[in-house]
Amino acid sequence: MQYSLSSREFAESTGDRVFYITYYDATGPNSHVPQESPRFMVINEENHAWETFGIDAGKRIPENHHDGTDSTSYWQQLLGNNLTCGNCPVAVPNLWQVRAGRADSNRDKNNIKEHGYLWGGVVVPETDASVLAEGIRRLAAAGWPPVCIFVCDLAWSVTAHLWDQAVAILGANDEVLLEPSLAAFKLDPSNDCEGRRYVGNNFGQPHRDYAYHDVFGLDSSETDEMPRVLSVWLPLVDVNLENGCMYVVPQAGDATGGRGEDGSSAPTFDIRAVRALAPAKAGTFFAWAGNTVHWGSSCTEKGENSPRISLAFVFRKKCATSDLRRAPLMREELRAGIDLNRRLELIEHSLACFEHWYGDTTTTRQRLHRIRSARGQFS
Numbered sequence: 001m002q003y004s005l006s007s008r009e010f011a012e013s014t015g016d017r018v019f020y021i022t023y024y025d026a027t028g029p030n031s032h033v034p035q036e037s038p039r040f041m042v043i044n045e046e047n048h049a050w051e052t053f054g055i056d057a058g059k060r061i062p063e064n065h066h067d068g069t070d071s072t073s074y075w076q077q078l079l080g081n082n083l084t085c086g087n088c089p090v091a092v093p094n095l096w097q098v099r100a101g102r103a104d105s106n107r108d109k110n111n112i113k114e115h116g117y118l119w120g121g122v123v124v125p126e127t128d129a130s131v132l133a134e135g136i137r138r139l140a141a142a143g144w145p146p147v148c149i150f151v152c153d154l155a156w157s158v159t160a161h162l163w164d165q166a167v168a169i170l171g172a173n174d175e176v177l178l179e180p181s182l183a184a185f186k187l188d189p190s191n192d193c194e195g196r197r198y199v200g201n202n203f204g205q206p207h208r209d210y211a212y213h214d215v216f217g218l219d220s221s222e223t224d225e226m227p228r229v230l231s232v233w234l235p236l237v238d239v240n241l242e243n244g245c246m247y248v249v250p251q252a253g254d255a256t257g258g259r260g261e262d263g264s265s266a267p268t269f270d271i272r273a274v275r276a277l278a279p280a281k282a283g284t285f286f287a288w289a290g291n292t293v294h295w296g297s298s299c300t301e302k303g304e305n306s307p308r309i310s311l312a313f314v315f316r317k318k319c320a321t322s323d324l325r326r327a328p329l330m331r332e333e334l335r336a337g338i339d340l341n342r343r344l345e346l347i348e349h350s351l352a353c354f355e356h357w358y359g360d361t362t363t364t365r366q367r368l369h370r371i372r373s374a375r376g377q378f379s
């Protein structure tokens, strides 16, 4: 879901073509200036981003702040009665934490260490997962991308709970940060069957979120070390082989773990080792070390009655390489409360992070930017 932060380039291999992608801070004053000199320019050959919502999707999104998009109540109404969009970071935290499941952190740690990934238990109650999934459907129906679910409090309650699980695995307590690249997926079977990209699609090419040295450090020679970067993936509906699931390459099939790869070509691994993480219930906790090879499958025709909806996060230790374009989230920040403006900022940034999968997201990011501008708060 990320890119190699050291090189700021990412190779997406499609068939026999490799595209080199360099990131721009599309929201800043120097939006045309790459963060570092690119070896190759950005490719966004086509923008299929809105096809999932229909060709007049853009029209359904109010164009300016006079329509009220800058108000909490706009989002609140859009999401319906089951979701709140206050400034409450962890909505009803105590009650929720009691209902939520706890992971077995020793087992989880061992799985990450030995296999590079873990398939945990259900840590988010099914009712909450399905309320979030419905929120994402409502956003999509109104023309907004799935990641806008992070305007609501429950998404942050879930994030806080997953954060606890990540801390239990990575250790280091408040030293664990959340990268400002949130992902939400809502697969669209008809686009998937046509092979079209759109915002919220699966990330379908085998990839490592981070380079080996980003995950274990430059001078690491210890193979039994715990990673510093953990990707977390949470399905909000039941997933199976047909509606879009995750695939991972366990360490046994990935002898190098990415050591020696330059990040500009597709990772090499033993295809016989690949594991499908399915079937799994909504709310199941999945995680992998940042350098583990993985990908998400698209939704087939057979899965069209319940296409996959999911969330993804990257938690990392403070000492690991980070996204320098936006500040990571700290636990204290979440505890103190993330206001709507910060939520929108993160959503906008996250869209930019994944354009190499989605296609161009400029129109949506500009809308979100105007909303923040109308709220008069820029960070």
Ligand SMILES: O=C(O)CCC(=O)C(=O)O
Residues within 6 Å of the ligand: 001, 002, 183, 185, 201, 202, 203, 204, 209, 231, 232, 233, 294, 295, 296, 297, 310, 312, 313
């Ligand atoms: O959900 C998917 O399709 C891919 C997810 C992924 O690659 C990630 O979270 O890093």
